Each structure stands twice: as C-alpha cells, then as structure tokens.
Amino acid sequence: MSLIVQKYGGTSVGDIKKIALVADKVIREKDNGNDIVVVVSAMSGETNRLISLAKEIDSNISGRELDALLSTGEQVTIALLTMLLNKKGHKAISLTGQQAGIITDDSFNKARITSINHKIIKEKLDDGNIVVIAGFQGVSEAGEITTLGRGGSDTSAVAISVVLDADECQIYTDVDGVYTTDPNIVKDAKKLDQVTSEEMLELSSQGSKILQPRSVEFAEKYNVNLRVASTFSNSSGTQIVKGKSIKEQPIISGITFNKDEAQLTVRGVPDLPGIATKILGPIADANIDIDMIVQNVGEDGLANFTFTVNRNDYKNAKKLLSDSAKNLNANKIEGNNNIVKVSMVGVGMRTHAGVASKMFKILADENINISMISTSEIKISIVISEGDLEKALQALHSAFDLHT
Numbered sequence: 166m167s168l169i170v171q172k173y174g175g176t177s178v179g180d181i182k183k184i185a186l187v188a189d190k191v192i193r194e195k196d197n198g199n200d201i202v203v204v205v206s207a208m209s210g211e212t213n214r215l216i217s218l219a220k221e222i223d224s225n226i227s228g229r230e231l232d233a234l235l236s237t238g239e240q241v242t243i244a245l246l247t248m249l250l251n252k253k254g255h256k257a258i259s260l261t262g263q264q265a266g267i268i269t270d271d272s273f274n275k276a277r278i279t280s281i282n283h284k285i286i287k288e289k290l291d292d293g294n295i296v297v298i299a300g301f302q303g304v305s306e307a308g309e310i311t312t313l314g315r316g317g318s319d320t321s322a323v324a325i326s327v328v329l330d331a332d333e334c335q336i337y338t339d340v341d342g343v344y345t346t347d348p349n350i351v352k353d354a355k356k357l358d359q360v361t362s363e364e365m366l367e368l369s370s371q372g373s374k375i376l377q378p379r380s381v382e383f384a385e386k387y388n389v390n391l392r393v394a395s396t397f398s399n400s401s402g403t404q405i406v407k408g409k410s411i412k413e414q415p416i417i418s419g420i421t422f423n424k425d426e427a428q429l430t431v432r433g434v435p436d437l438p439g440i441a442t443k444i445l446g447p448i449a450d451a452n453i454d455i456d457m458i459v460q461n462v463g464e465d466g467l468a469n470f471t472f473t474v475n476r477n478d479y480k481n482a483k484k485l486l487s488d489s490a491k492n493l494n495a496n497k498i499e500g501n502n503n504i505v506k507v508s509m510v511g512v513g514m515r516t517h518a519g520v521a522s523k524m525f526k527i528l529a530d531e532n533i534n535i536s537m538i539s540t541s542e543i544k545i546s547i548v549i550s551e552g553d554l555e556k557a558l559q560a561l562h563s564a565f566d567l568h569t
Contacts, residue, residue: 167332168290169194172204172300172322176339177396178242179209187396188249190337191295195255200290202329204300204322205246207238228273232302232312236262239299239318247297257295260286262310265296267303267321269311276311277379278303278320283328298325316377323383323391333390335402336376341395342403343368343375345567346420350558353568357418359404362391364418364510367544371508372423381405416513416520417565422554423506426456427479428536429472429486433496436468443493444470447485453478457506457539457548467496471537473548476502504536505554508546509561521545527564531556 171191178184187203195201206212215234219226243259250257266282289296300318303311313320319336326334341356343365348354360368362385369378375393384391384405394402434440441460448455456473474482483500490498514520521538524545528535533556537548549557562568 166198166200168200168202168329170202170204170322170326170329170331170334172318172334172336173206173396174318174336174338175206175209175211177337178205178207178246181245183396184242184246185249187337188246188253190396191246191250192253192255195295201295202286202290202325202331203246203295203297204318204325205239205242205297206300206318207235208242211238211241229309232273232310235312236299236302236310239301243297243299250295250297255295256293257297258289259297259299260289261299262302262321263304265298265325267298267324269303269305269313271305271307271309271311273309273311275314276303276305278313278324281324281328283325286325286329313379314377316374316380319377319380320383323380323389326389327383327387331389333392334384336380336391336393337396338375338393339395339397340375340393341398341400342393343373343419345418346558346562347422350555351562351568354562355568356400357403358401359406360418361512362405362407363543364512365405367508367510367541368419368421371421371510371544371546372425372506373419373421376405416517417509417511417567418513419511420507420509420558420561420565420567422508422558424551424554425476426473426504426506426548427476427482427500427502428504428548429474429479429482429501430499431470431486431490431493431495431497432499433467434470434493436462436466440468440493441470443489444486445472447489448474448482451478451481451485453482453485457537457546459537473504473506473537501536503551504548505551506546506548507554507557507561508544509565510544512543514543514545523564524561527560528557531560533557 247257247259266285268280269276300321344354366381391405458472461469479502533553539546
C-alpha cells in the first residue's frame with residue numbers, strides 16, 4: 166500500500182461538476198489500495214472575489230482580517246468534496262489547516278509553515294478515511310489563522326507529503342504537465358515527461374504559474390516525488406526529478422516569462438560607495454521586493470541604476486524614488502511598466518558555451534531590444550518590451566529546437 170498526496174487547484178474544483186470529477190479521480194486511487202490525502206484550493210475565482218469584497222472596504226487591506234476572510238474559500242471546497250466522497254460510498258473527513266495541525270509563523274498573508282502535527286492526519290488515515298485538507302492556510306502558535314500567499318496550496322501539499330513520508334505528491338491542474346513554453350502562445354510547445362527540480366524552481370521563480378516556487382524548494386530539499394498532471398485527462402503529466410536522474414539533458418528545457426514586472430531607472434547618481442543602499446533602502450523599507458538590478462558607470466563619475474519590481478508596486482516605488490531624488494543628487498527618475506521578463510532555463514547550460522550569445526543574436530535578428538540581462542548557471546533572463554513577447558518566444562523556441 167502506498168500513501169499518495171493529491172493537490173487540486175482552483176480550476177479543478179471550479180464547480181460541483183468538476184468537484185465530482187475530482188472525487189472520482191480520488192476514488193480510483195483509493196480503490197487501487199492506496200491511502201489518500203487530498204489538498205484543495207478555493208474554487209476558481211473565489212479568492213479574487215473575496216479580495217474584491219475586502220477592497221470595497223479598504224483598498225489597502227492586509228493582515229489578520231484578510232486572512233480570516235480568505236481562508237473561508239478552501240473551507241467551502243473541502244466540505245463539498247468530502248460530501249461527494251461520502252455520497253459515493255467512501256469514508257472521508259475534511260480538515261481545515263488548523264485542524265490538520267499546520268503551524269506557521271505569524272506573517273499574515275504570506276506565512277511560512279514551521280511544523281505539521283502529522284499524528285492528526287495519520288489518525289484519520291488509520292481510521293480508514295480519505296483525508297481532505299484545506300490548502301493555502303494554517304494557524305500561528307498564537308492561534309491566529311494565516312495564509313501562505315498565492316499558490317500556497319502547492320506548498321501545503323508538498324509539506325504534508327514530507328511529514329507523512331508520502332510515496333508521491335501529485336499536483337493536479339488544468340494543464341497536463343510542464344511545457345517547453347506557454348502553448349497558448351507557441352502552438353508547437355512540447356510537454357516535458359521530466360524536468361529537474363532545479364530547473365522547475367527556476368521556471369517557477371521566473372514566471373511559470375504551474376507550481377509555487379516554495380513548493381519546489383520543499384520538494385528538492387526533502388526529496389519528495391513530485392508530479393504535475395491534468396485533472397481532466399489521463400496523461401501521466403510531468404515528473405519533477407533530481408537532475409542526475411535524467412540520463413541526457415537538453416541545453417534548454419523551457420522558456421518562461423513574467424508580465425508582472427516594471428522597470429525603474431535612476432539616472433546620473435554619483436558613483437560612490439553606499440549609493441545602492443541609498444537608492445534601494447526606502448524601497449526595501451516599504452516591503453517592496455526587487456528582482457533584477459543593473460548599474461552602469463559613466464566616465465564622468467555618474468552612474469545609472471536600473472532595477473525591476475512587481476508591477477503592483479510600480480507606482481509606490483516610483484514615488485519613493487522621486488521623493489528621494491534630491492538626497493540622491495539624481496538627474497532623472499524614469500519608469501516603464503510595459504516590460505516583460507523572458508527566461509531560458511536548462512541545466513545543459515553548464516556544459517554548453519555560447520547559449521547567451523545565440524539568444525542575443527536571435528533577438529537582434531528579430532529587431533527586439535534588450536534592456537536588462539541577468540544570468541545564472543542554468544538561466545538567462547532578459548527584459549524586453551511587452552509588445553515583443555510573442556515574437557521573442559516564437560523565435561527562441563524555434564531556434565533552440567524545443568519543439569522536437
């Protein structure tokens with residue numbers, strides 16, 4: 166007998182008909198003789214609906230009461246799915262994050278799991294139940310309801326897999342696996358049978374919406390067998406594996422993009438020690454995350470400093486920069502919220518030179534201008550105009566033979 170943890174996202178449980186399909190999928194796995202823990206998200210669109218309601222009261226709402234509100238979305242789903250499983254003749258029980266013993270820190274809206282009392286879940290399994298757990302949520306040591314941030318149900322499922330020593334964690338969504346790029350833009354994008362956890366972490370961090378990056382970190386750290394598949398097909402999906410488990414690795418495994426970024430530039434600041442701290446300090450103090458950073462130094466002793474932030478933080482970050490421009494002795498503050506970050510990812514880059522130069526030539530041939538570049542051992546990220554995204558993806562996908 167194996168222990169399987171299954172996670173179903175919002176699109177998989179969007180209405181009663183879809184929840185019934187999920188129930189049938191769970192029952193098939195149970196009938197194969199396995200113990201099953203199911204982690205579910207809120208029904209598709211429900212979290213956004215709840216956020217909209219809260220913003221009607223306060224457009225800047227955050228903190229304790231927002232978590233109390235958002236946690237109700239998953240509670241609806243666990244109850245409905247458990248009702249259906251019971252109706253179909255299978256013993257099942259629903260648990261909120263708190264009831265499942267999921268303990269987090271006290272960071273409302275973006276909490277991190279600190280421990281899980283696995284004995285609670287094990288007792289329910291030993292009693293013959295299919296255990297249905299609300300993802301995305303937990304409870305602090307002080308007893309406060311917390312949520313884990315967007316995509317947090319993925320992290321819930323992987324963390325539960327760790328403490329239960331599950332044989333596999335299956336992440337079900339509305340796509341049948343991980344693709345070489347977005348198939349909605351590049352029609353000949355190919356589904357990958359396997360991808361390394363290292364690559365999946367980069368793909369998730371750089372814009373792929375399939376898995377929350379923290380869930381991939383958990384899986385890699387604790388050797389969780391992870392699989393991404395579709396709720397609505399019998400496809401085997403994509404297996405997330407350790408790099409050395411793949412015998413032959415292509416140079417590039419996938420190309421992803423992130424439209425949620427904006428670019429800010431401070432022009433003509435003195436090239437002196439500590440200038441980066443003066444520029445980024447107020448941004449960090451406002452709890453705004455910074456992604457890519459580029460500093461260019463001119464011959465006149467002045468520097469241009471460019472960085473990217475989440476597009477939702479663009480206006481606030483630009484205002485903070487403008488407010489501090491005099492203290493920085495800056496010549497000019499510029500901003501652009503019509504950019505997109507495109508990233509090529511592949512562990513094969515470690516053993517193949519010239520990938521970056523080939524990428525740049527391909528984009529130059531398409532007359533696509535690059536405004537920022539960032540690289541790591543297995544990733545090259547660039548910032549381009551959002552209007553050039555489709556052309557860039559098509560050209561790169563074809564030139565690197567990702568369709569074959």
